[in-house]
Structure formats: C-alpha cells, structure tokens
Amino acid sequence: MLQPSKVDWTDPECPVARSADLVGDKWTLLIIRDSLDGKRRFSEFEKSLGVAKNILSDRLRLLVERGVLTRIPNDRGTRSEYELTGAGRDLFTLILSLRQWGERNAFATGEKHSILVTKGTGQPPAQLQPFATDGKELDPEDTLLVKVGQPLP
C-alpha cells in the first residue's frame, strides 16, 4: 500500500476519496501523464508543463513520498530521475479515462488534439468501459454504494 502515515484522509473509507487525496490535483495528474509518456527529468516536466519550479518540486516530492514515483539519484545526489513505481504505472487506466473523457467532452467537433496510439497498429486504444461481472455494460444507475458495516441489500 502507498504511504499509510502522514496523509489524513478526507474520507478514509472511500477509495475514490483516497485516490483524490493522493493524485486528485491538476499538476499531479499531468506529472503522471508525462511519466507514463516516458519523461523522467525535472527539466522535462518543467518544459512540458510550464509549471513553476517550486510547485513542480513540491509535487515530485509528494509523489515520491506517496509511493507513486521513485527518485533515482544521479551519482552525487543531484540531477535525479523520477521513475513510476508499480502503483504509478497502475495509474495508466486513470489517465486514459481522463484522456478519453476529455476527447469526448472537452473539444469542439473538428478541434485538434494530441492522440495516444498503440505502437504496433498506430490506432488509439479501445474506449474504456465499465462492465458487470456477467459481462453486461454497466451504467451508474445499475450500481449501489455499500458503505463499511452496511449489509448488502
């Protein structure tokens, strides 16, 4: 599990809220986007994001502290690189769902945007979609939130 200490959760029993506490911040999400795209150096993130250095520094520190990135120091302690941990790579689905929602809802028709393609085929990934265990497509109305200690209805 990602660093259990230090974080005081907004809503400790809700996995959505824990994720939001850990990575639910604009710059954090964009750093993860870039990490998944292979970027590793402070300057690469800075150039790609256009974020203030102190903020980038802070977010990288938090991401390392929370177990999403590993800091790999270069010889003399400086000029380190930042590499995704397992939990970090596991954020691929989240970033992809941000991307796909944005493509569907945040661009005017015809407006250009960057695309993610599969190296082999050159085609974009299939649309992520929620399914029930029986294989049927799942809509929000067909689901129910069961809180801790609550019986399954």
Next chain:
Amino acid sequence: MLQPSKVDWTDPECPVARSADLVGDKWTLLIIRDSLDGKRRFSEFEKSLGVAKNILSDRLRLLVERGVLTRIPNDRGTRSEYELTGAGRDLFTLILSLRQWGERNAFATGEKHSILVTKGTGQPPAQLQPFATDGKELDPEDTLLVKVGQPLP
C-alpha cells in the same frame, strides 16, 4: 462540448489536461462521485463531504458553468437540485477508475472500505482495463503520444 469560453486551458491540445482543468480537483471529483451515487441537494453534498459551504457553493457553480451539472431551481429560485448532464454521467468511468486504483493501491490488506456493487448481482464491476483495438491488453510502454501536427511514425 463543455463550455468553450472562460476556461483558459493549461495545455489546450491535450485531452488529459483539459479534463484535469475541468474536473481535476479533489472536491470536484467527490461531488461527481456523490452525484453518480444519486445525491442532488446542497445539504446532501455538504453532509457527505464535510466541505465548507462557500467551497461547495463555488464548485457547484463551476460544475454547472462547465456543463457537468444542471441546476434545477425549485419553484421560488432557491433550494435547487443539481443533476448530472450527459457529460457528467460520462464521468462514471473516470470515477470508477479512481475507485479501483484506490482499492488496489491505497488500502492496507484487510483494511475496510466502501464498495460499489451491481444492483442485480451484488458483485462489484469488472476491473477496467485498457485494450488495443485488436483486443490485446495495453500497457503504457506499448503506446505513443502523437502531438497535433506530428506525423504518425
């Protein structure tokens, strides 16, 4: 498309960044989580989130302005309800991916958390997973980001 005016995008050509600008904020994400769970009233969100009223008010306003929620006024203009738009309901996949990542990475083994279940079966949804169009599982290393104006390699 969601409100084109007003937002000045962090990275206009990147769908991930546009999504992050629109919904990449902790309280915003939790409001959407609650909306998908059927909550509609100011007081319901307030009670569920424990957020300051002015912040809740601000985020609801932004979500309406951005086309994620619709405000349905009650008779005399007050005590309105907030309903998800199509783009809002379309965030189900995103919230589910936050939930599933959190379940996998933000809880110690054995630690309890709320769960989302399918009404019919009482079982949680299948894990969301990225696939290429050819049906193969897709890892981040197998993908490539193609920026606007860049030729497909």
Next chain:
DNA sequence: TCATTTGGTTGCATATTGAAACCAAATAAG
C-alpha cells in the same frame, strides 16, 4: 404561529500558489 432547516453569502485569518531571483553542482564549449 413560531421554530427549525435549508441553501446559501460575507468577512476574515491562514494556507497555497506562482513569478522571479538566486545558487551550487554538473555539464559543455573553447
């Protein structure tokens, strides 16, 4: 009718952000 709840707004103190200046170590150029 009177009390309470709801759905906010306002004011204020504190925390976070972001721009800019600064700096030492690493690297590149000559």
Next chain:
DNA sequence: CTTATTTGGTTTCAATATGCAACCAAATGA
C-alpha cells in the same frame, strides 16, 4: 584545463484560494 551554460532546485514575496464562523432570507415543520 578554464570558462560559460544548463540543470535542479531553494528562497522570497505578492496574489490567490481555502476554510471557519457568523449571518441571513426563504422554505418547511411543529
């Protein structure tokens, strides 16, 4: 080897955002 430049930050400071508490009018309930 020596000097110039780049890198990877830290520090400072002003502007902005947050969150608590008080307040309020309209709606609802007793």
